[in-house]
Amino acid sequence: MGRDDRYHGSRRQVLRAVTAGSVAGLTGLAGCVGDPEEAANGDESLDTIELAVLEPFTGPFSDLGEERMQGTELAIEQINDSDEYEFEIEYETYDTQSDPEDALSEAREAVQSQGAQFLTGCISSDVALSMNDFALDNEVLYTPGAADVAITGERCNEYVFRFETSTAQIAEAMAQWTHEEQGDRIFYHLADYAYGESVRNEFESRMEELSDDYEAVGETRAEFGATDFEAYITQIESAADEADAVVIGSTGGDLVAFLSQAADRGLPEEIPIVTTTASFTPVRAGAGDAATGVFSGVRYYPEIEMGDNQEFVEAYDAEYDELPDNFSRVGYDSIRMMMRGVQAAGSNDPTEVADVLGGLEQDTIYGPNEFRECDGQAVNPVWMGELTEGDDLPDVEILTEIDGEEAIPPCEDTGCDR
Numbered sequence: 289m290g291r292d293d294r295y296h297g298s299r300r301q302v303l304r305a306v307t308a309g310s311v312a313g314l315t316g317l318a319g320c321v322g323d324p325e326e327a328a329n330g331d332e333s334l335d336t337i338e339l340a341v342l343e344p345f346t347g348p349f350s351d352l353g354e355e356r357m358q359g360t361e362l363a364i365e366q367i368n369d370s371d372e373y374e375f376e377i378e379y380e381t382y383d384t385q386s387d388p389e390d391a392l393s394e395a396r397e398a399v400q401s402q403g404a405q406f407l408t409g410c411i412s413s414d415v416a417l418s419m420n421d422f423a424l425d426n427e428v429l430y431t432p433g434a435a436d437v438a439i440t441g442e443r444c445n446e447y448v449f450r451f452e453t454s455t456a457q458i459a460e461a462m463a464q465w466t467h468e469e470q471g472d473r474i475f476y477h478l479a480d481y482a483y484g485e486s487v488r489n490e491f492e493s494r495m496e497e498l499s500d501d502y503e504a505v506g507e508t509r510a511e512f513g514a515t516d517f518e519a520y521i522t523q524i525e526s527a528a529d530e531a532d533a534v535v536i537g538s539t540g541g542d543l544v545a546f547l548s549q550a551a552d553r554g555l556p557e558e559i560p561i562v563t564t565t566a567s568f569t570p571v572r573a574g575a576g577d578a579a580t581g582v583f584s585g586v587r588y589y590p591e592i593e594m595g596d597n598q599e600f601v602e603a604y605d606a607e608y609d610e611l612p613d614n615f616s617r618v619g620y621d622s623i624r625m626m627m628r629g630v631q632a633a634g635s636n637d638p639t640e641v642a643d644v645l646g647g648l649e650q651d652t653i654y655g656p657n658e659f660r661e662c663d664g665q666a667v668n669p670v671w672m673g674e675l676t677e678g679d680d681l682p683d684v685e686i687l688t689e690i691d692g693e694e695a696i697p698p699c700e701d702t703g704c705d706r
Contacts (some may be wrong), residue, residue, distance in 0.1 A: 339379035340398035359619030431622040442703035458585040463494035471532025479538035487537030544574035551578035586671035595655035662699035667692035
């Protein structure tokens with residue numbers, strides 16, 4: 289499929305520096321991005337950073353893709369307006385349609401026709417995993433927007449760096465809270481693709497560590513993009529007397545439809561519903577009152593008083609007349625962190641950038657952060673929240689917080705071999 293007409297076309301812009309936070313330890317770095325010898329000699333010629341933005345502008349994750357695109361564009365605009373560095377960026381957008389084959393076709397076009405050296409995007413874990421392999425095969429740098437653990441775990445490689453919070457990190461907050469507040473007997477309802485499987489595996493592994501009494505009392509799976517959940521809700525209802533909570537491993541339109549139908553059936557009154565992504569604004573907006581009373585892991589919320597988040601919130605609100613959410617913050621700092629790697633490497637060669645980006649401490653919306661050298665995963669804090677009654681859509685009441693170092697698995701447990 290071709291590029292989405294709404295975003296079609298390249299935008300050649302002057303990319304001069306990274307704003308809203310400097311790279312720790314790079315205060316004295318001077319010169320332009322390009323040939324290191326030319327930079328040392330004071331040559332101020334520009335190089336081009338070819339960026340491909342691959343998002344699901346159509347399909348079940350289109351709302352999330354649009355949101356991530358806004359964060360990406362804001363970061364690029366801020367970088368362009370800075371006058372510390374001078375190099376040229378050209379970027380085009382491509383519609384993945386949440387399909388791995390479509391995404392690969394678009395990525396091939398980006399590399400072959402556009403000459404893209406840096407890729408960002410993809411909400412679906414299946415799509416992002418296909419892009420992992422593409423990045424390695426084509427030696428291009430990739431910052432994904434999906435959460436499956438394997439992206440920076442067993443399917444990791446040296447060209448992939450993720451600012452999105454992984455399922456392992458969010459499961460840490462969810463499992464601790466569920467164990468302490470609800471109990472240890474869990475029913476699972478999963479979207480039947482990589483992300484749903486990852487939710488089950490990560491949540492279960494943490495419950496097993498927390499409790500000798502943990503028990504999985506049942507499971508249902510729905511195909512990706514399903515719209516009718518009545519049969520699954522009936523199965524969950526039949527297990528409500530045995531289970532302490534039902535854990536939902538799905539997102540986007542799938543989760544909205546499930547929550548809406550579950551509320552119509554009165555399921556939240558029978559069993560606590562614990563989710564990975566109900567805190568996302570598009571999910572809360574789509575489900576409306578049906579989301580009230582649902583519990584959710586939280587990757588981001590605008591009120592965070594960390595790093596330069598409040599500056600980000602102010603700029604995002606001014607640009608789009610709305611508050612940022614999870615995927616907008618992912619797009620925003622994925623670009624900022626990637627381009628700081630370009631700055632630190634003094635090169636637009638993805639291999640050279642990858643060599644310096646792992647372990648490079650940076651200022652982010654969460655404060656000092658980094659893509660770990662061992663797996664390319666950002667060290668992000670996580671929260672547990674409850675969706676409560678709000679004015680236009682349910683609010684998120686924060687219940688617990690876990691810092692980034694506690695939430696992220698040890699390097700030796702990731703399965704990543706970089």
